[in-house]
Amino acid sequence: MIRTVATQPFDDQKPGTSGLRKKVPHFQQPNYAENFIQAILDGAKLEPGSSLVIGGDGRFFNASVIRTAIRMAAANGVAKLIVGRGGLLSTPAASNLIRKRKAAGGIVLSASHNPGGPDGDFGIKYNIANGGPAPEGVTEAIFRRTREIREYKILEEDAPDLSIVGTTMLGETEVEIVDPVADYASLMEELFDFAKIRAAIEKGLTLRFDAMHAVTGPYAHEILERRLGAPVGTVLNGTPSEDFGGGHPDPNVVWAAPLVDLMMGPTAPDFGAASDGDGDRNMILGRGIVVTPSDSLAVLAANAHLAPGYARGIAGIARSMPTSGAADRVAHKRGIGLYETPTGWKFFGNLLDAGKVTICGEESAGTGSDHVREKDGLWAVLLWLNILAERGQSVSEIVREHWAEFGRNYYQRHDYEEVDKAAAEELMDNLRDRLASMAGQRFGTLVVSEADDFSYKDPVDGSVSTGQGVRIVFSGGSRIVFRLSGTGTVGATLRVYIERFEPEPARHDLSVEEALRELTETADVIGEIRKRTGRDQPDVRT
The missing domain is CATH 3.40.120.10 (Alpha-D-Glucose-1,6-Bisphosphate, subunit A, domain 3)
Known part of the structure; x- marks a missing residue:
């Protein structure tokens, strides 16, 4: 009834x-x-x-x-x-x-x-x-x-x-x-060379996957431990919990700190990864290295052809505007399309459906391909494992070779969480009001080459999205991006993205903090962050 x-x-x-x-x-x-x-x-x-x-x-x-x-x-x-x-x-x-x-x-x-x-x-x-x-x-x-x-x-x-x-x-x-796992696991077997990954594990490739007490636990147990033969115990925190074990199911260096500590320590396995609450985000680590989501997207795009599902190559790459330009350099060198969209996976859908791109990514730990229309944490883990099995190198070696070929994009995101919403909106409005006069201004050694409020015209359906984030670009390609996040539930989250491109391999071993110090200080000056939010430091750096 x-x-x-x-x-x-x-x-x-x-x-x-x-x-x-x-x-x-x-x-x-x-x-x-x-x-x-x-x-x-x-x-x-x-x-x-x-x-x-x-x-x-x-x-x-x-x-x-x-x-x-x-x-x-x-x-x-x-x-x-x-x-x-x-x-x-x-x-x-x-x-x-x-x-x-x-x-x-x-x-x-x-x-x-x-x-x-x-x-x-x-x-x-x-x-x-x-x-x-x-x-x-x-x-x-x-x-x-x-x-x-x-x-x-x-x-x-x-x-x-x-x-x-x-x-x-x-x-x-x-x-x-x-069964929530069966169809998904079968799809992964179609895309990746499970036999080769299994053989690499049998020969000594070691790994840990932190499911963070979230939904990917059952998927990881089935795929990594049962189908790929990784030892029982490879999957950490693999039982879903209504409160995620009292933790915060966000796969980054702050909330997945135990995994990071393991990967930086003397008993680190070869490969480490984590996923989030609903399984669409990922963090990738190697022994002694945390791979930024922007770098991971670029490495996956450059090496996707090593997996059976992408053996013919990829049609193009899409990334969200705040994501670093590392993937752009892969697209340029490979002669494929590169699309810069607003933040939000929905903006990739038309590009994927039209066959314009194969791989997409966001700096917020989301990567995926045309196999589904969502970002996919375990997919990224399996593509990394397929690449490791094919290349026979460590994560660090693969990343460093990538930087040597394409250059390194030093990158960091600063999150100011639960900021007073009115204050955050005033900060953004003030930035927008100053955009027209910002070109040519000098901040220390940095000179603004262009500044705008990002807008996007969908190349498939012609729809236009405006007000997607303030971009300050400096001579030489460094940039600072300011935007308000739409994923919080209290107040506003101000996100500040800081990026510096370094083409010279001799300068690829700087600490991220050292490489971005002047840009970080400049972000506070341009955005008036302390003055307008009362915050001296971000709540989270990733």
């Missing part, structure tokens, strides 16, 4: 670059999650007979909202639902299922790398039929519905047991509970 529930709109349900994210107690308000799910079902304009994929990263409140989403989708006439067992699906696995099953889309419950637990973060986003995040036209339609909604529909009957794989009927809707 379908129940129609009267409700009132909430005024804060505008999706960001990765859907709607709020604190768990905020989502627990009566009708809050239901309103947004109904807005998705209305705004997506599903055709009769459509199917949807539903799953999430296992964080607190995940299973409860998935059961609600199942009952609401059934009440709204969705013909079939494909749901990960236990409510679990990594974001790339959800993208793969949408594509493989030719679903109309998917409801993905995740707040990605944000903390979990009863007082942590929660999120809901909608992915379209290509498996990628909904484009702005769809998210705007969803947002409009959240502002006018007056009722939602939900089935009285309980959702089926999420722990049992199989198919049941819920009203007129078929609900299939699937």
Whole structure:
């Protein structure tokens, strides 16, 4: 029996670059999650007979909202639902299922790398039929519905047991509970030379993967330990937890510090990696080296042809604007296209669908390819392992050879978290007001060559996105970028990206802090960060 529930709109349900994210107690308000799910079902304009994929990263409140989403989708006439067992699906696995099953889309419950637990973060986003995040036209339609909604529909009957794989009927809707790992693992076997990687491990290649108590644990156990033969214990923190073991599931040098310490120590394995809450981000390390996400993107693009799935080469590379220009140099030297987009994986979707690019990446630890329409942490790990197995070199040797060929982009991101929103917006407005007069200004040894507020015209559909971040470029190619992040849930996160290109191999061994010292000081002067935020230091440097 379908129940129609009267409700009132909430005024804060505008999706960001990765859907709607709020604190768990905020989502627990009566009708809050239901309103947004109904807005998705209305705004997506599903055709009769459509199917949807539903799953999430296992964080607190995940299973409860998935059961609600199942009952609401059934009440709204969705013909079939494909749901990960236990409510679990990594974001790339959800993208793969949408594509493989030719679903109309998917409801993905995740707040990605944000903390979990009863007082942590929660999120809901909608992915379209290509498996990628909904484009702005769809998210705007969803947002409009959240502002006018007056009722939602939900089935009285309980959702089926999420722990049992199989198919049941819920009203007129078929609900299939699937193994969340199987289809994804099979796709990875198609892309990579598992036999060669397995042989390298048997010959002594050692590795550790930190799943950070998040969704990739089951995937990593199956792929790394069972299918590739890495010893039991290779996967660390491999059991998903509603609060991510009390930690912060963000794979960087701050939140994955135990792995970093291991990789920098005397007993380090050859290769180390970590992934985030929903499995779409990654961190790559070798013995004694942390590979920046920007460098990892460039190395993967330069070596992708070593994996069977990319043996014919790649069509092009796309990167988000704040990501370093390391990938640009690979594209230029290989004679392939390079596309610079705003931050947000949804901007890569059209390029991938049109065949203009094969590999994409963001400085925020996200890399992926045309196999799905999301960034994919384990995919990056497996491509690295395939490269290591083929080249027979260490991570450090591969990175240093890459720098010698293409030059090194020293790079760092400074995050000022939970900044007063008004102060952060005033800082950005002040920067924009000064852009027209900034060219030619000198700051120490640095001379501004150009300054702008990044805008992007999609080369496929012609859509335009403006106000995507302030860029200050200096003579010689160094640059500072300022932008406000859309992934936080409290206040504003100011992100400052600092980059210096160094072509000379003799200067590739500077510390990042030394290489970027003048640019870091200049960023505070230009942005008036201390004056406007009251912060002397960023909360996180990555």
